[in-house]
Amino acid sequence: MDKYRVVKCLQETGIVAIVRGIPAGKIEKIAAALYEGGVQAIEVTCNTPGYLSMIEALSSTMGDKMLVGAGTVLSPTAAQLVIDAGAKFVLAPDLNPEVVQLVHQNQKLAIPGVTTPSEIMTAYRLGVDIVKLFPAGALGAKYLKDLRGPLNQAAIIPVGGVNLGNIAEFIQAGAFGFGIGSELVDKKAVAEGDYATITEKAKAFIEAVRRARASV
Template sequence: MGTNYKPELFEQMPVVGIIRNVSLETIEEILPYYKKAGLTTLEITMNSDNVCAIIKAVAANHPEINVGAGTVCTMDDLMQALEAGATFIVTPIMDVAVMKYCNENNIPIFPGAFTPLEIYKANKLGATAVKIFPATQMGPGYVKDILGPLDTIKLLPTGGVDVNNIQSFFQAGAIGVGMGGSLFDKKLIEAKNYELLYQHFKAICDAVNTARAK
């Protein structure tokens, strides 16, 4: 099976933008600014309204970015997401059946894990990268600590990453980050202040590029 996921796009700008309960109309208004800033990967969560229709439309209209599904917890969620055209899968937990299916069908999967044991298991089950979730309380130090003994595992901290600490996560050894509300600023979106939203996106991309150049 497999998907149209393009790993080179994620490597170009390793930020997974997580969007939840935003209408298709608004997503379409945001995306030109998102792409212009250099962002390449978008995760639409399965607990959003009309999610399958949104994934389908965004994946069809924007083949030049990776469009995936988040909050995939069950095989049912997974099948719906793939049918809608999701090119990668993100989970808040680690479901063995979901992991197995994705691996067997060459579908990139970023499973959520938190403890060293969960992270190790997720990696062993074939995670593209392990989403450390929630990273909010632990911060970049936790990523560094995990990578001490488990230095071959790719980590994608999600939760609590913002423009002020994003460089620290990369410096700690993360291969990428997931960002939701800290990326898609609710106030700017509600006000349709897309120029300011673009500046915000750009500041995040600049911070990532600076951190990776060090």
């Protein structure tokens, strides 16, 4: 089941790579570089030109190795489009019950964006398995730790502003996993065709998660 596979992937590796604003012709090389570095889940955001064809291409060429998802999904229509294109999971910056319902009807994993305890509980009542704390960098690891005081049953992935310098602090605060964008998918490296740098960044994030989890 797709939902279980995504949850298991986050349990094992802790990282979803976020691809935003990348030329469509480079997406498969990016995915291959990330996979070589140990990342097994990738999301293409819906505000990336050509995102549907990118999701289709990744699902076709990398779907047996990586979990392919969509991000910045703002409406039920958009959710259906990305699922039809092959997305196994759907992330959003907000909590939209209609999007969650549609994703669940398609038996995929919905990861809505939340900030407050009320939003987390609303998501929980909608049957959401994992929520996205956004913007995590602005809120900080202490905010996550405080949230998890009364809500320690919630699986929360910080997104936005997470880097190698603060990822351990977020894990110590109880992060379930992470969505990592430009800190991982380096646009300069992509522009220069330097996919080895992306692989090395992927290895660094996977190792940082492993070490931090081992110390908790």
